[in-house]
Amino acid sequence: MRNGIFIILVATILSSCGGYKLVNKGKEIEVGNSMFTTPFNDWNSSKDGDVVLWTMDGPMLQQIIFVKGAEDGDYLIPVRVNGTHTLDKKVPKFKKDMTSIEVVELFESTFKRLGAQNLEISNVRPYEAAKTKGFRFEFGFLTKDGLAKSGSTYGILKNKRLFMVIYSGANIHYYDKGKEDFEGIVRSLRIL
Amino acid sequence: MRVFLKCGCFCFAAVVLTACQMNKAVYERPLIDNDIILSSESKSSTSESYPYSIASLQPQQRPDVSSLEAGLWMSVEKAEKKSQTAGNRVTDKKLNDYVRSIVCRLAKEYCQDIRIYIMRVPMFNASMYPNGMMHIWTGLLLRARNEAQLATVLGHEIGHYLRRHSLQRFKTYMNTSNSLIFAQMALAVAGAPAVGDIMNIVARGSLAAFSRDHEREADGYGLLLLAKGGYDPFEASKIWKRSIREAKADKKYSSPSIFNSTHPQSEERMKVLNDLAGRVWTDETVTTGLDEYKSVILPLRASFLRDELDQRNFSSTEELLEILIEDGANLSELHFFKGEMYRLRRKKGDLDKALNSYRESLALGNPPSVVHRQIGLALRRQGDAQGAKDSLKKYLELNPDVEDAGVIRQIIEESEE
Structure with missing residues (x-):
């Protein structure tokens, strides 16, 4: 994770990060680091370093970010300064002593640094998936240009590592389009 | 822009x-x-x-x-x-x-x-x-x-x-x-x-x-x-x-x-x-507009302070909080955010400073509702499991309907395992 750096903000959370590979529906896939899931629909996957992004219609419209076992001192999502290669050192890092409450705080700070405006987090609650007690929350924000987006997140703290699946999409059409599949992806998670 | x-x-x-x-x-x-x-x-x-x-x-x-x-x-x-x-x-x-x-x-x-x-x-x-x-x-x-x-x-x-x-x-x-x-x-x-x-x-x-x-x-x-x-x-x-x-x-x-x-x-x-x-001529009774300013800005100040903390310029934020504390408006809120600043900064000795600030916020009365939760998180990081549990329970006791009650109970249960 420390050396896996990418992610550029272009008026939304993530933009394209290289070539895409098709993720076939109905088949279990290892997202990485022993994190498995099974999507109901076809998705397009892009990978750079340790961060994996899935989208159906383009990351500006909807996306799933997989955080595959961040360790102590890792960024939740590495953020670059104004689309350059320089890491934004003001982004806080994951610490192994964090609770779910502090991970939510980490998420909030990271997304704000990525450019999310008026970020509101709601319904922070326990949630069990991958046979592990985790937590969930919803969020909403505006892009710099004022596009309204919503999101839903599932997180697990396991063996002092952080696993998260972060879904977000434009309120108009695209969030709803991928939401049901996101729920299926969360329910089918396996972390070995 | x-x-x-x-x-x-x-x-x-x-x-x-x-x-x-x-x-x-x-x-x-x-x-x-x-x-x-x-x-x-x-x-x-x-x-x-x-x-x-x-x-x-x-x-x-x-x-x-x-x-x-x-x-x-x-x-x-x-x-x-x-x-x-x-x-x-x-x-x-x-x-x-x-x-x-x-x-x-x-x-x-x-x-x-x-x-x-x-x-x-x-x-x-x-x-x-x-x-x-x-x-x-x-x-x-x-x-x-x-x-x-x-x-x-x-x-x-x-x-x-x-x-x-x-x-x-x-x-x-x-x-x-x-x-x-x-x-x-x-x-x-x-x-x-x-x-x-x-x-x-x-x-x-x-x-x-x-x-x-x-x-x-x-x-x-x-x-x-x-x-x-x-x-x-x-x-x-x-x-x-x-x-x-x-x-x-x-x-x-x-x-x-x-x-x-x-x-x-x-x-x-x-x-x-x-x-x-000192050389300005004015016949009017001048004003600073302090009361009007406070009535509009203070209700929004917590969100401004949260944004300030996200900048993670902790040295200048520490000084800014001192200036605002000297101004004297809603001190409980300011000491709470001072605690937040120390908790997030994570420098040696900051957890003690955070706890002192949270407690100052409590002592001043009418602190933000999450203050006991934040004290619990700080104590947990210090290794004071019992103190953390007590504070988190206090948070739930004072705020029984809070949205994050479930995850707080989860944290308490995990500390008992």
């Missing part, structure tokens, strides 16, 4: 007293011309020190469509469309109405020419654009102590507008740029599709660099409008004093913000504005 025609203020650097003497006349000029202060010298003398002779805008004045200024306005109008829908625009009506009322109190007959956009940016800044678009950042609202201090900065920005400083800079740029760029601009002014080139030139930041004399003159206007608006003129220098304190606490003092070397040194403006305030 940030580099776009900025006249936002406030550079932080070492004091140069001799320069202060030489430049004082530039600050004085608007006040002398409007008979707000008496000149210590003859008017002809001050006129010679005036930086340029461009005419001020008149109320409701629009540039002639064939003019260079019209091209400048057109390019900025495009930017203004983005401001209208920007995700970080603060739409709170009460706040917008309040700030607008201050702008109108200062700008008077120019009031309808100025459109304000309050932007959620946790930095000390406001900026004025040549077509009357004014940006005000929430970091300024957090840092001003009262209405008069906010009016100082707004008056400064209005000064830039009235004196058409953007146009002056634009002309200066054109005079020094190469012929190709000149041609592009000429085409743009003529309506040819070279407007994008103007945008590029503007975005390059050349126009952002209001000269120091422009800033000094705008400071003079700020003081003039402050006095004519019935505000205490001594508040003008006080906001600079606060900014100097905060800046000096910043470990990146040499490059503290977007305000760069185009601005007069804060020490200079603090001293000159204080001197000039």
Whole structure:
């Protein structure tokens, strides 16, 4: 994770990060680091370093970010300064002593640094998936240009590592389009 | 956008007293011309020190469509469309109405020419654009102590507008740029599709660099409008004093913000504005507008402080919190955020400082509802499992219906396993 750096903000959370590979529906896939899931629909996957992004219609419209076992001192999502290669050192890092409450705080700070405006987090609650007690929350924000987006997140703290699946999409059409599949992806998670 | 025609203020650097003497006349000029202060010298003398002779805008004045200024306005109008829908625009009506009322109190007959956009940016800044678009950042609202201090900065920005400083800079740029760029601009002014080139030139930041004399003159206007608006003129220098304190606490003092070397040194403006305030004539009973300011800003302050913490400039935030604590409004909230700052900073000894601040917040009464939760998190990190559990239980006891109750119970259960 420390050396896996990418992610550029272009008026939304993530933009394209290289070539895409098709993720076939109905088949279990290892997202990485022993994190498995099974999507109901076809998705397009892009990978750079340790961060994996899935989208159906383009990351500006909807996306799933997989955080595959961040360790102590890792960024939740590495953020670059104004689309350059320089890491934004003001982004806080994951610490192994964090609770779910502090991970939510980490998420909030990271997304704000990525450019999310008026970020509101709601319904922070326990949630069990991958046979592990985790937590969930919803969020909403505006892009710099004022596009309204919503999101839903599932997180697990396991063996002092952080696993998260972060879904977000434009309120108009695209969030709803991928939401049901996101729920299926969360329910089918396996972390070995 | 940030580099776009900025006249936002406030550079932080070492004091140069001799320069202060030489430049004082530039600050004085608007006040002398409007008979707000008496000149210590003859008017002809001050006129010679005036930086340029461009005419001020008149109320409701629009540039002639064939003019260079019209091209400048057109390019900025495009930017203004983005401001209208920007995700970080603060739409709170009460706040917008309040700030607008201050702008109108200062700008008077120019009031309808100025459109304000309050932007959620946790930095000390406001900026004025040549077509009357004014940006005000929430970091300024957090840092001003009262209405008069906010009016100082707004008056400064209005000064830039009235004196058409953007146009002056634009002309200066054109005079020094190469012929190709000149041609592009000429085409743009003529309506040819070279407007994008103007945008590029503007975005390059050349126009952002209001000269120091422009800033000094705008400071003079700020003081003039402050006095004519019935505000205490001594508040003008006080906001600079606060900014100097905060800046000096910043470990990146040499490059503290977007305000760069185009601005007069804060020490200079603090001293000159204080001197000039003592010479201002006003028949009205002046006000600082402290109560009005608090009634509007305090309900929003927690969100401004949260944004401030997300900047993770902990040294300057620590000093800012000290300044706000000295001001004395809602101390419980301020000590809570001081605790938050230490908890997030994670330097050696910070957890103890965080706990002390949280407890101070509690002792002052009416703390934020999450204070016991934050104490629990800090104690847990210190390894005090029992203390953490007790605090988290206290949080749930006092706030039985909180949304995060489930995960708090989960944390308590995990600590018992």
